[in-house]
Amino acid sequence: MRRFFVWSALAALIGLLLAGGGYWAYWNFHARFQPVVITENQAEIQALLDEASWVSGGGGGEPLYIVGYRDSGAMARYEREEVAKLRAGGVEARFILFARPDREGAPQSTAAERTTVAELWLSRDWGLYQRWTATPASAWTAAGIPQADNNLARSAVVDASRQFVDRLSELLGGAGLQTRYPLIIWRDREGFLKACACSDARSWAFIRDDLGAPDQVGAQGVPGDAPPIPEAISPDIGPDGSLPYPNLPTIPPAVGTVPAPTAPAPTRPTEPAQPRAAPKAEKQDDTTFY
Numbered sequence: 001m002r003r004f005f006v007w008s009a010l011a012a013l014i015g016l017l018l019a020g021g022g023y024w025a026y027w028n029f030h031a032r033f034q035p036v037v038i039t040e041n042q043a044e045i046q047a048l049l050d051e052a053s054w055v056s057g058g059g060g061g062e063p064l065y066i067v068g069y070r071d072s073g074a075m076a077r078y079e080r081e082e083v084a085k086l087r088a089g090g091v092e093a094r095f096i097l098f099a100r101p102d103r104e105g106a107p108q109s110t111a112a113e114r115t116t117v118a119e120l121w122l123s124r125d126w127g128l129y130q131r132w133t134a135t136p137a138s139a140w141t142a143a144g145i146p147q148a149d150n151n152l153a154r155s156a157v158v159d160a161s162r163q164f165v166d167r168l169s170e171l172l173g174g175a176g177l178q179t180r181y182p183l184i185i186w187r188d189r190e191g192f193l194k195a196c197a198c199s200d201a202r203s204w205a206f207i208r209d210d211l212g213a214p215d216q217v218g219a220q221g222v223p224g225d226a227p228p229i230p231e232a233i234s235p236d237i238g239p240d241g242s243l244p245y246p247n248l249p250t251i252p253p254a255v256g257t258v259p260a261p262t263a264p265a266p267t268r269p270t271e272p273a274q275p276r277a278a279p280k281a282e283k284q285d286d287t288t289f290y
Contacts, residue, residue, distance in 0.1 A: 035196040035206050036177045042193050045171050049185065052164055053121040054094035055129045061090035062211065067165065068182040069100050070113050071137055074199045075182040079133070082204055089213030091186075095129065097121075098161035111149050112142040117161055118154040119145045186211065 038045060049065050064086060068075035083093045099117045100108035109117075116132050119125070119142075132140060148154040169179040172195050180197035187193055188210040196203050208215060 035194040038193040041171045052096050054096045056094045059087050059092045061092045064186040067096045072181045085213045098165050115142040115148045118148040118157040
């Protein structure tokens, strides 16, 4: 009996360990990358998104908001790899940029970045956003744009972008979302408001599934190498596989040379020739010729 209880306890312990390991594996490799469904403060979150000065390349369709800052490598990669797929699925990507505040006295943004953020919030110029993101951050000087520092109005716009992010993070934190960037917010096909702290690429597939976007764009819209295109068979190829002789153009004479005159082709008689008369026998002195 004692041995039975020992083996029973050991089996129960092993079962608990397997169940715990399976749950941890499910959470670590799948569940923690899933988006969060927003069930509270939906109206306030939607109002914040509507009032923010986002920029977009157009395309119409369902809006998807991408919140981030200029030096975010994950945001740059998401834009480079995923936005075209979303656009192919009928989704309009809207970018909301902000300048990070100082941390413990150390600046996390440059003067050129703050200047550009203020201009984007005021003008919503998509062309400016494209030029900015296409230029390395160290080489961007925001030339031709009014400076935001020491400008009361433009500095207030930069502060407004930070206040927007702080309030949005506070509202999303109530749903259990830890804010990381890019922060992506959208409504799925059933109309539920969802959010994703998509700094990890393993989260991106859930967004495509929610919005019906393809996993690949380009030739045939499928991953991998495209199948070879069969060559067209020419109807002029003979049964033995030989090709017809090509029709070559007339070669003009060289410059400075006179083409040789061509003799006219001989004409054939239109009437048949008269038959020749048979020779007649003639007698001579020494022989007879027939």
